[in-house]
Amino acid sequence: MGFKAKARKQQKDNGEDTKKDTKKSAKTGELPCGIKGCDNFADKSMGGRSLSVDDAIDMWGTSGYEERKGRVRICKSCYRKYKKENKKDDMY
Numbered sequence: 798m799g800f801k802a803k804a805r806k807q808q809k810d811n812g813e814d815t816k817k818d819t820k821k822s823a824k825t826g827e828l829p830c831g832i833k834g835c836d837n838f839a840d841k842s843m844g845g846r847s848l849s850v851d852d853a854i855d856m857w858g859t860s861g862y863e864e865r866k867g868r869v870r871i872c873k874s875c876y877r878k879y880k881k882e883n884k885k886d887d888m889y
């Protein structure tokens with residue numbers, strides 16, 4: 798029983814190693830950024846946000862984004878741009 802478990806563990810270790818490698822080399826998300834011309838990912842785990850369509854139109858125009866169920870998913874850097882542009886409104 799002891800050596801069987803050991804053999805199994807070895808197999809598992811090998812599998813994990815290859816899995817880790819593919820994960821490392823392909824650091825991609827699942828949700829593409831909704832802003833046209835941007836190829837980042839808008840996954841929550843990667844700092845992505847979702848804006849309302851109105852906000853997206855304000856920032857990128859009516860044809861500068863892709864809508865998804867009434868929201869626009871944007872990546873971290875697009876959100877930063879958006880925040881920067883809209884900072885003035887918050888300050889005054």
Ligand SMILES: [Zn+2]
Binds near residue numbers: 835876
């Ligand atoms: Zn983006």
